[in-house]
Amino acid sequence: MSDEEIVSAKCRLLEIFSDLDDAEIESIEKWICSHSYRKDLEYKKSLKSSAKLLKRIGDSIKKIVPLEAEMPTEHITPPRVGDQADCDKNNSCHVDEFLYDEKQVEDLVKKGKLRRQFCFDCKSRNIKDLTFISHSMSRQALQYIFKVLLPRDLERKQILDVGSRLGAVLYAAYHFTNASKVVGIEINKECCEVQEKIIAQYSMDKDRISVINSDVLERQDIVECSDIIIINVLDFFVDEEKHRELWYFFKKHIKKGSYLIANRSMAETLGCLEIFEEFMDWLSICKPNQADNEIFFDVEDYSELYLYSIN
Numbered sequence: 001m002s003d004e005e006i007v008s009a010k011c012r013l014l015e016i017f018s019d020l021d022d023a024e025i026e027s028i029e030k031w032i033c034s035h036s037y038r039k040d041l042e043y044k045k046s047l048k049s050s051a052k053l054l055k056r057i058g059d060s061i062k063k064i065v066p067l068e069a070e071m072p073t074e075h076i077t078p079p080r081v082g083d084q085a086d087c088d089k090n091n092s093c094h095v096d097e098f099l100y101d102e103k104q105v106e107d108l109v110k111k112g113k114l115r116r117q118f119c120f121d122c123k124s125r126n127i128k129d130l131t132f133i134s135h136s137m138s139r140q141a142l143q144y145i146f147k148v149l150l151p152r153d154l155e156r157k158q159i160l161d162v163g164s165r166l167g168a169v170l171y172a173a174y175h176f177t178n179a180s181k182v183v184g185i186e187i188n189k190e191c192c193e194v195q196e197k198i199i200a201q202y203s204m205d206k207d208r209i210s211v212i213n214s215d216v217l218e219r220q221d222i223v224e225c226s227d228i229i230i231i232n233v234l235d236f237f238v239d240e241e242k243h244r245e246l247w248y249f250f251k252k253h254i255k256k257g258s259y260l261i262a263n264r265s266m267a268e269t270l271g272c273l274e275i276f277e278e279f280m281d282w283l284s285i286c287k288p289n290q291a292d293n294e295i296f297f298d299v300e301d302y303s304e305l306y307l308y309s310i311n
């Protein structure tokens with residue numbers, strides 16, 4: 001770091017400190033002079049390097065999927081109920097958050113490969129922001145799931161991602177946990193091929209990570225022996241009838257004591273399907289298991305991630 005960069009870093013710190021009162025500054029000073037600051041700093045660095053690994057995997061996936069990361073064989077349709085029911089082909093587009101973070105989206109916009117707005121009537125300034133939809137979890141959300149929500153020790157546990165798509169959840173579970181098995185079930189064959197390629201390219205241990213090309217409804221055996229089940233919203237991929245069928249299936253086959261992670265509250269997902277009341281006693285919301293690590297994340301960004309345990 002040059003002298004100039006150090007001055008610039010000090011300037012940024014002063015900017016933050018100038019908004020604090022004396023007691024808050026004293027508390028920060030104590031933290032910086034303590035051992036825990038060094039430990040926190042090391043941990044933050046390790047998070048940054050694992051984020052880089054996920055970014056590298058994302059960059060490899062970009063080379064083998066279309067820009068919108070939707071496969072030619074897929075039939076992805078906006079849902080008819082729920083918070084995304086107003087999306088259609090004109091007002092929304094798919095930008096995969098695992099492949100493109102905010103900065104990378106900005107680069108695409110600058111290069112003219114992606115537009116943020118659409119024209120309402122083709123000639124005036126009457127434009128609207130497009131709704132960006134991601135079918136994958138972002139790299140930061142994945143870190144939050146495995147470094148904050150779930151327990152640190154997952155030895156002898158099996159993690160299942162329902163609808164593993166490009167494999168984002170699987171690669172993060174593989175690298176960020178000590179779970180003995182990481183399994184993805186994905187109905188689309190082309191998506192499974194992408195995951196298989198990445199698993200081979202990054203020499204992941206196939207005894208620990210695997211992908212099954214199937215409808216999850218056909219694999220109750222896998223669901224029944226999973227300890228952690230991750231479900232990213234399925235609205236764009238199933239109609240309401242199938243969606244209900246899936247939740248009744250999960251209720252029947254996910255074992256008691258398992259964790260369920262979703263990126264929308266169950267009250268909302270099941271409420272839209274008009275079946276929430278039947279599920280109220282089935283699960284309980286849980287506090288993060290590694291709450292100490294919240295210091296490394298901007299918690300507000302992850303308020304849409306929910307951890308439940310099955311009763």
Ligand SMILES: C[S@@+](CC[C@H](N)C(=O)[O-])C[C@H]1O[C@@H](n2cnc3c(N)ncnc32)[C@H](O)[C@@H]1O
Pocket residue numbers: 098134135136137161162163164165166167168169185186187188191214215216217231232233234237238
């Ligand atoms: C929203 S994406 C989730 C991607 C991934 N889990 C993540 O969070 O990054 C949902 C995926 O579920 C798959 N899917 C939909 N219905 C399914 C079913 N019945 N069985 C297995 N996969 C299914 C879709 O093909 C799609 O790839």
